[in-house]
Amino acid sequence: MTAIHLARPEDxxxxxxxxxxxxxxxxxxxxxxxxxxxLMPLLEGIPHGAAYLVGPSRAPIGYVIITFTWSVxxxxxxxxxxxxxxxxxxxxxxxxxxxxxxxxxSLAQQAGLRAIHLEVDKTNDQARRLYERMGFRERENYVIxxxxx
Amino acid sequence: MTAIHLARPEDxxxxxxxxxxxxxxxxxxxxxxxxxxxLMPLLEGIPHGAAYLVGPSRAPIGYVIITFTWSVxxxxxxxxxxxxxxxxxxxxxxxxxxxxxxxxxSLAQQAGLRAIHLEVDKTNDQARRLYERMGFRERENYVIxxxxx
Numbered sequence: 001m002t003a004i005h006l007a008r009p010e011d012x013x014x015x016x017x018x019x020x021x022x023x024x025x026x027x028x029x030x031x032x033x034x035x036x037x038x039l040m041p042l043l044e045g046i047p048h049g050a051a052y053l054v055g056p057s058r059a060p061i062g063y064v065i066i067t068f069t070w071s072v073x074x075x076x077x078x079x080x081x082x083x084x085x086x087x088x089x090x091x092x093x094x095x096x097x098x099x100x101x102x103x104x105x106s107l108a109q110q111a112g113l114r115a116i117h118l119e120v121d122k123t124n125d126q127a128r129r130l131y132e133r134m135g136f137r138e139r140e141n142y143v144i145x146x147x148x149x
Numbered sequence: 150m151t152a153i154h155l156a157r158p159e160d161x162x163x164x165x166x167x168x169x170x171x172x173x174x175x176x177x178x179x180x181x182x183x184x185x186x187x188l189m190p191l192l193e194g195i196p197h198g199a200a201y202l203v204g205p206s207r208a209p210i211g212y213v214i215i216t217f218t219w220s221v222x223x224x225x226x227x228x229x230x231x232x233x234x235x236x237x238x239x240x241x242x243x244x245x246x247x248x249x250x251x252x253x254x255s256l257a258q259q260a261g262l263r264a265i266h267l268e269v270d271k272t273n274d275q276a277r278r279l280y281e282r283m284g285f286r287e288r289e290n291y292v293i294x295x296x297x298x
Binding site: 048070139 | 186188214226229232265271297
């Protein structure tokens with residue numbers, strides 16, 4: 001079982017290095033300042049999300065950020081896998097899948113999480129099949145619309 | 150300008166009547182107990198969402214539930230219009246649209262909300278066009294996948 005631990009303010013540099021690598025891979029352009037501004041509140045314990053480091057605390061091999069919201073329909077906390085990343089050197093070993101199973105299950109038990117969601121690229125069939133094997137189902141008839149404020 | 154006020158615990162009966170009507174219209178089957186369990190924490194001030202009554206406090210004509218989460222990318226609070234409903238008798242007057250513009254704008258100013266999202270039935274062209282005129286844009290290349298815990 002791979003170690004997963006909640007990231008705290010003292011983990012910011014280790015987390016930020018991984019997040020920067022993920023954003024570079026994904027083409028997400030954020031300045032270092034804006035990236036830290038998006039991460040630090042999660043380490044400081046805001047109720048809207050948490051970051052977890054995967055692997056040894058001093059030399060993590062990946063991270064996952066889960067954000068929390070509320071569902072009237074489920075009558076409880078709802079989670080969203082906002083970002084998940086494993087260093088290229090450790091990929092293909094099923095670690096991300098293990099984390100994506102274990103962490104929501106533990107949050108369900110400890111914090112009453114009722115459901116977990118993620119967003120996937122429609123054209124990424126491999127990822128969609130993987131998530132389906134993990135028990136995720138597509139909300140086929142709906143689209144998300146967004147507006148910046 | 151239509152009055153919008155934050156629902157508090159003493160508003161539970163007024164809110165619940167409207168939510169029950171919305172769920173019946175939408176075919177959402179929740180027992181009265183489960184529905185209240187999903188609503189009451191929002192009135193009690195949990196940080197994950199809030200319910201607002203539209204119109205006169207004693208005789209509201211509709212409601213909206215906004216849930217809150219965090220966005221690393223936007224570096225701030227993210228909102229989601231979870232449910233919005235107007236009584237049939239007051240429809241067609243643009244009240245829902247007015248609420249959907251005014252409330253996120255006010256939350257942006259007062260609570261630092263960075264973006265607002267909603268989910269729409271892919272086949273409901275009328276709603277999609279309306280939301281587009283209001284400044285919402287579709288996330289076309291992604292699908293949401295969900296797993297109950």
